[in-house]
Amino acid sequence: MASNLLKIHPSDNVIVALRDLPTGAEAEWNGVSYHLPYGVSSKHKFVTEDIETGGAIIMYGVLVGRAKQPIKRGEPITTFNLKHDSQDYSTANRQPYLYTQPDVSRWEGRTFKGYHRADGRVGTYNYWLVLPLVFCENRNVLIMKDAFERELGYAQTDMYRGQVAEFLKAYQSGDMSKMQNLGGFSEPTREQQTKNRPFPNVDGIKFLTHEGGCGGTRTDANTLCALFAAYAVHPNVAGITVLSLGCQNSELQTLEDEIKKRDPNFNKPFYAFEHQKGTEYSLVSGAIKSTFLGLTEMNKQTREDAPLSKLSIGLKCGGSDGFSGISANPVLGHLSDIVVGLGGQTLLAEFPELNGVEQELLNRCVTEEKAAKFEKLMREYAGKAEAVGSAFAFNPSPGNIKDGLITDAIKSAGAAKKGGNAYISDVLNYTERATVPGLALVCTPGNDVEATTGQTAAGANIILFTTGLGTPTGNPICPVAKVATNTILANRMPDVIDFDCGPVVDGSQSLEENADHLLEYVIKVASGELTKAQQLGQDDFIPWKRGVSL
Numbered sequence: 438m439a440s441n442l443l444k445i446h447p448s449d450n451v452i453v454a455l456r457d458l459p460t461g462a463e464a465e466w467n468g469v470s471y472h473l474p475y476g477v478s479s480k481h482k483f484v485t486e487d488i489e490t491g492g493a494i495i496m497y498g499v500l501v502g503r504a505k506q507p508i509k510r511g512e513p514i515t516t517f518n519l520k521h522d523s524q525d526y527s528t529a530n531r532q533p534y535l536y537t538q539p540d541v542s543r544w545e546g547r548t549f550k551g552y553h554r555a556d557g558r559v560g561t562y563n564y565w566l567v568l569p570l571v572f573c574e575n576r577n578v579l580i581m582k583d584a585f586e587r588e589l590g591y592a593q594t595d596m597y598r599g600q601v602a603e604f605l606k607a608y609q610s611g612d613m614s615k616m617q618n619l620g621g622f623s624e625p626t627r628e629q630q631t632k633n634r635p636f637p638n639v640d641g642i643k644f645l646t647h648e649g650g651c652g653g654t655r656t657d658a659n660t661l662c663a664l665f666a667a668y669a670v671h672p673n674v675a676g677i678t679v680l681s682l683g684c685q686n687s688e689l690q691t692l693e694d695e696i697k698k699r700d701p702n703f704n705k706p707f708y709a710f711e712h713q714k715g716t717e718y719s720l721v722s723g724a725i726k727s728t729f730l731g732l733t734e735m736n737k738q739t740r741e742d743a744p745l746s747k748l749s750i751g752l753k754c755g756g757s758d759g760f761s762g763i764s765a766n767p768v769l770g771h772l773s774d775i776v777v778g779l780g781g782q783t784l785l786a787e788f789p790e791l792n793g794v795e796q797e798l799l800n801r802c803v804t805e806e807k808a809a810k811f812e813k814l815m816r817e818y819a820g821k822a823e824a825v826g827s828a829f830a831f832n833p834s835p836g837n838i839k840d841g842l843i844t845d846a847i848k849s850a851g852a853a854k855k856g857g858n859a860y861i862s863d864v865l866n867y868t869e870r871a872t873v874p875g876l877a878l879v880c881t882p883g884n885d886v887e888a889t890t891g892q893t894a895a896g897a898n899i900i901l902f903t904t905g906l907g908t909p910t911g912n913p914i915c916p917v918a919k920v921a922t923n924t925i926l927a928n929r930m931p932d933v934i935d936f937d938c939g940p941v942v943d944g945s946q947s948l949e950e951n952a953d954h955l956l957e958y959v960i961k962v963a964s965g966e967l968t969k970a971q972q973l974g975q976d977d978f979i980p981w982k983r984g985v986s987l
Contacts, residue, residue: 773876
C-alpha cells in the first residue's frame with residue numbers, strides 16, 4: 438500500500454486515492470494507467486471505466502451506488518454524480534459461508550489482570566454506579582457526584598479553574614497585559630490525578646444522568662429500566678445505588694425484574710432510595726452513607742489474571758473518513774477474528790451502518806434463527822427510519838462525505854470490516870446481554886454515544902472506536918479506546934487518540950502487524966491502563982429512545 442492508489446476488491450470499478458492527485462495526472466494501478474481529468478483528493482475514489490446513467494458503482498465487491506449522470510473513466514465519484522443504492526437481502530437467499538480462523542497460537546496463554554465476578558465474567562475496571570430512575574433525581578445525583586469525587590480524589594483536575602483564577606488576578610490588578618503574558622499551563626500527570634485516593638482498588642464512582650423515566654411511552658420507560666439492569670449486571674460494576682422519585686413510569690420493581698432476567702443469582706450490593714418517602718436531605722444523606730460503606734467492601738477486590746477469552750470487545754466507528762474502511766476498520770476486523778478464535782466475544786453494532794452488506798452477514802450467521810432475527814431487526818429499523826423521512830441513505834454526515842464516504846453503502850461496507858470474517862454466533866436486540874462466545878451483531882443506532890451505550894449494555898468490557906476525523910467519545914463504565922485511521926489525526930489530537938493505524942496506509946505495517954500491536958494495547962487497557970477518554974473524564978451516556986415521546 439505504499440503507492441498512491443488502492444483497489445480494495447478485484448471486482449471494484451473504483452480506485453481509492455491514498456494521496457492528493459492533481460488534475461491531469463496519470464495514475465497507474467497494476468500496470469493500467471488512468472488519466473484524471475479532475476483532481477482527486479486523498480481518500481476519494483475515481484472510476485475505472487465509463488459509467489452510464491443508472492450504472493452500478495462497486496466497492497468492497499458490493500453495490501454502493503448508481504450514477505445520476507454519465508461518469509467518464511478517471512473521473513471522481515461525488516454527491517453530484519452518484520446516489521446511494523445497495524443490494525437487497527433475504528434470509529431465504531442465504532449462501533454457504535466458509536471461514537478459516539487465523540492462527541492464534543501466539544496469544545494462547547496470554548492474560549490480562551481483571552476483576553473476577555460471581556457470574557464468571559471478568560471486569561476490566563471496578564466501578565460503583567449511581568443512577569436515577571427519573572430525570573427529577575438528576576440534581577441529587579450530581580450533588581452526590583460533587584461530594585464523592587472531590588473528597589475521594591476522583592474529580593477532574595482543577596487546571597482550568599486555576600487558569601480562570603490567574604486571569605481574574607490579572608484583571609483585578611488593572612494590568613490586562615499580565616493576562617497576555619501568562620505562561621502556558623501544563624497538563625496534569627496520571628500520578629497527580631490519582632495520588633490522593635483512599636480506595637486504590639476502586640477505579641471510580643460513576644454517576645449517570647438522563648432525560649427519561651417520566652412521560653413518554655411505557656416502552657421507553659421499560660427500555661430505560663432494561664438498560665440500567667444491563668449496566669447493573671455488567672462485569673465492570675461492583676455495586677449500585679439507585680435514586681427514585683417514586684411515581685415515575687420507570688419503576689424500581691421493573692428495574693429489579695430486569696436485573697433478575699439477566700442474572701438470576703445477582704448478588705452485588707444494591708441500594709435504592711425513594712425521594713417521596715422523606716426529605717431531600719434524608720434521601721441524599723442515606724444514599725451517601727450506604728454508598729460509602731459499599732466502597733469500603735469494594736476496595737477489598739483486587740485484579741487477578743484472566744485469559745483473553747474473558748474479553749468482550751465492542752467494535753465501533755465514528756467521525757469516519759475515506760481511510761476508515763482501508764486501515765482502522767480492517768485492523769479491528771483482524772483483531773476481532775483473533776479474539777473470537779481465543780474464545781472471547783466481539784460486538785459489532787450500528788445497524789444503519791450495515792446497510793448494503795446485510796446478505797453477507799446473513800450468510801455468516803451460524804443458524805437460520807439468528808439470520809432471521811437479524812433480517813427482522815434490520816427491516817423494522819429501516820422501516821421506522823423511512824416512516825419519519827430519515828432513511829439509512831441519509832446516514833453519512835457532512836464530515837463523512839467531505840472525506841470520501843459519498844453514500845451510506847460506501848460507509849457501511851467499510852464499517853462492516855470491523856467485524857472481520859468470523860461466523861456470527863449471536864444477534865442481540867438493544868439491551869440484550871451477550872451470553873455466548875464469538876462475534877455478535879448488536880442493534881444500536883450509528884450515533885456515537887447511543888451505540889457505545891448499547892454496546893456496553895450488551896456486556897463489552899472494552900470498546901475499540903475507530904475514527905478518521907477525531908472524537909472524544911467515552912463511556913462511564915466501559916473504557917473506550919480511540920483508534921485513528923491516519924497518522925495525521927493521531928499527531929493532531931494526541932489527547933483523544935489512543936492508537937494509530939496510519940502505518941497501514943503508509944505501508945510501514947501490514948494489517949496483521951498493526952492488529953497485533955493493537956491487541957497488546959488492549960491487554961494493557963484491560964489490566965488498568967487508562968484510555969484518553971478515561972483520563973479526560975469523558976463519561977458519555979445516552980439511552981436510545983425507540984418510541985415516540987408524548
